[in-house]
Amino acid sequence: MVVLSQPALEDFSVIKTCKPTSGLFNDIPVIDLKDFKAKTRIVEACEEFGFFKVINHGVSMELVAKLESEAVQFFKLPQGDKDRAGPPNPFGYGNKRIGPNGDVGWVEYLLFGTNPEFISQKSLSIFQQSPEGFRCAVNEYISAVREMMCEVLEMVTDELKIEPRNVLSRMLRDEKSDSFFRLNHYPAIPFSELQAVRVSGRNVVGFGEHTDPQIISAVRSNNTTGLQISLRDGAWVSVPPDHHSFFINVGDSLEVMTNGRFKSVRHRVLADSLKSRVSMVYFGGPPLGEKITPLPSLMEEGEESLYKEFTWCEYKNSAYKTRLGDNRLRLYEKNGGN
Ligand SMILES: C=C1C[C@]23C[C@@]1(O)CC[C@H]2[C@@]12CC[C@H](O)[C@@](C)(C(=O)O1)[C@H]2[C@@H]3C(=O)O
Ligand SMILES: O=C(O)CCC(=O)C(=O)O
Numbered sequence: 001m002v003v004l005s006q007p008a009l010e011d012f013s014v015i016k017t018c019k020p021t022s023g024l025f026n027d028i029p030v031i032d033l034k035d036f037k038a039k040t041r042i043v044e045a046c047e048e049f050g051f052f053k054v055i056n057h058g059v060s061m062e063l064v065a066k067l068e069s070e071a072v073q074f075f076k077l078p079q080g081d082k083d084r085a086g087p088p089n090p091f092g093y094g095n096k097r098i099g100p101n102g103d104v105g106w107v108e109y110l111l112f113g114t115n116p117e118f119i120s121q122k123s124l125s126i127f128q129q130s131p132e133g134f135r136c137a138v139n140e141y142i143s144a145v146r147e148m149m150c151e152v153l154e155m156v157t158d159e160l161k162i163e164p165r166n167v168l169s170r171m172l173r174d175e176k177s178d179s180f181f182r183l184n185h186y187p188a189i190p191f192s193e194l195q196a197v198r199v200s201g202r203n204v205v206g207f208g209e210h211t212d213p214q215i216i217s218a219v220r221s222n223n224t225t226g227l228q229i230s231l232r233d234g235a236w237v238s239v240p241p242d243h244h245s246f247f248i249n250v251g252d253s254l255e256v257m258t259n260g261r262f263k264s265v266r267h268r269v270l271a272d273s274l275k276s277r278v279s280m281v282y283f284g285g286p287p288l289g290e291k292i293t294p295l296p297s298l299m300e301e302g303e304e305s306l307y308k309e310f311t312w313c314e315y316k317n318s319a320y321k322t323r324l325g326d327n328r329l330r331l332y333e334k335n336g337g338n
């Protein structure tokens with residue numbers, strides 16, 4: 001188990017809080033990737049929750065532990081050293097500020113691009129403190145998780161009888177895939193601060209509610225609670241932690257590519273704990289020029305796209321003008337915004 005020291009709380013007051021929510025939700029679909037029913041169950045989970053957990057995923061736990069320990073070493077560095085690996089625009093170290101539009105959370109993080117060009121050049125400053133071990137662990141982890149995600153996407157296309165079966169996975173495998181990787185550290189909250197927040201009946205927000213703009217994301221964390229998803233009726237529920245598994249989120253792009261059959265899942269992280277949380281998130285995205293449009297072989301006769309046409313580059317540019325919690329897809333819905 002990973003325990004990091006507590007941070008200086010110089011600007012704790014800027015961090016958001018939210019109302020308390022119910023206990024652990026035990027109905028999250030658990031998909032055994034080696035089970036013959038996996039394809040059907042993944043599609044059901046994407047339709048019902050936009051979220052599921054995968055077990056028997058084939059990603060080496062040794063690899064995961066190695067990356068977690070490298071990440072912990074990085075986040076333990078003096079603040080000045082970490083700041084030298086920032087700011088995170090687009091890739092690098094960030095602290096409390098999330099994105100370019102004023103969002104904040106009780107989190108520090110590293111953001112990486114996943115294609116070889118980004119890993120070898122733009123992210124170099126991140127690895128200056130521990131060049132080889134960290135870089136290898138990040139590269140190996142990304143490759144293994146990308147493969148697992150491609151397998152999941154091919155199960156989706158098989159089950160939906162979409163041809164060719166790599167129509168989604170090829171976007172993640174493409175050399176120009178605009179996929180991201182993120183290491184998040186939610187420091188433990190000092191007891192006195194936690195007491196003060198709890199007395200006021202609130203929770204500390206680590207990463208505010210949002211949907212991921214990409215196709216699909218995979219979250220793995222140390223054994224800590226904090227991750228919550230919003231159910232279709234809007235209720236927030238807590239995801240029981242499981243450090244051996246991956247939690248998969250449907251992103252906005254997959255919602256569009258399935259013409260709304262799958263819905264991207266709103267999720268958030270509460271940092272309301274005396275224990276620190278370390279998470280690693282792979283965001284599988286398409287190449288910048290890719291058109292994000294419903295897959296033709298999925299459309300019924302006469303079915304019309306619910307969305308206006310756009311490329312990933314256009315969507316990403318508009319997403320980065322929004323606040324974290326905004327509904328970014330609304331602008332592109334034919335019956336939605338302008
Ligand atoms: C507030 C923001 C942070 C974000 C870019 C944005 O303007 C809106 C989308 C946010 C998000 C959520 C999922 C991922 O963590 C992320 C890297 C992404 O692709 O979209 C973040 C962006 C970020 O942290 O820069
Ligand atoms: O840290 C987590 O568990 C999830 C973070 C997240 O949703 C994100 O980085 O987009």
Ligand SMILES: [Fe+2]
Binds near residue numbers: 212267
């Ligand atoms: Fe997310």
